[in-house]
Amino acid sequence: MADIARKANAQWMGDLKSGKGNISTESGTVKDAQYSFGTRFENGVGTNPEELLAAAHAGCFTMQLSALLAAHGHDPQDVRTEATCEMVKDGPGFKVSTMRLQVRGKVGNIDQAEFEKHVAQAADMCPMSRVMKGNVEIVHEAVLE
Numbered sequence: 001m002a003d004i005a006r007k008a009n010a011q012w013m014g015d016l017k018s019g020k021g022n023i024s025t026e027s028g029t030v031k032d033a034q035y036s037f038g039t040r041f042e043n044g045v046g047t048n049p050e051e052l053l054a055a056a057h058a059g060c061f062t063m064q065l066s067a068l069l070a071a072h073g074h075d076p077q078d079v080r081t082e083a084t085c086e087m088v089k090d091g092p093g094f095k096v097s098t099m100r101l102q103v104r105g106k107v108g109n110i111d112q113a114e115f116e117k118h119v120a121q122a123a124d125m126c127p128m129s130r131v132m133k134g135n136v137e138i139v140h141e142a143v144l145e
Contacts, residue, residue, distance in 0.1 A: 010035075023047065050085040050096065057099055057128040058083035065103065065122035072118065075108030099132060101140040115144040 008030070012021035020036040030052075038044025058081040066076040084100040103119050110118075119142040123129055129138055 023052070050087060053096070053128075054083040054085040054099070057085075057126075057132075058101070060126045060128040061101055061122055062103075064126035065105075065118060068118045068122055068125070069105075069107055069110070074110045074114075074118075076105065077108060078106040080104045096132075096136050098137045098139060101138065102143075103140060104143045104145055106145050110144065112142075112144045116142045 007026040008023065010021055010023045013019055017037045020034065022032040022034055024031050024033070030047075034046040035048050036044060036046060039046035040048040040050070061083070062079050062081045065081075066079050069076040069079070080103070082102045084098075084102075085096055086098040086100065087094045088097040090097075101119075101123060105115060107115060119140050123138050123140045124133075132138060
């Protein structure tokens with residue numbers, strides 16, 4: 001049995017190009033968020049699975065990094081991560097190829113080298129990174145402010 005379980009659901013109506021759908025999370029934070037071919041493969045208004053994956057990874061990674069920093073005696077005052085989920089054409093479809101994590105932090109009692117070391121550790125340790133390991137290249141850039 002799982003220690004933690006979280007749910008989300010999606011609905012799709014119609015074919016791939018002209019259809020549309022919505023995505024919701026169990027918590028209600030995301031409720032009936034619209035997605036479509038246009039929001040996924042073009043720049044339409046709404047969300048898409050890759051954007052949600054990037055958000056999940058950014059959140060997970062940032063929490064993991066903050067925990068590591070605090071555990072090693074540093075003061076994570078403000079840690080921000082921008083995650084970019086990149087897809088490439090792969091045979092008849094697409095695949096997520098790279099997740100780029102750009103991390104900026106205001107952290108007490110640390111230098112740039114130590115910050116980068118903890119960023120690399122967090123990129124390996126966070127649960128979302130572990131899901132992608134071996135399938136998606138995870139690239140990180142760390143800036144200590």
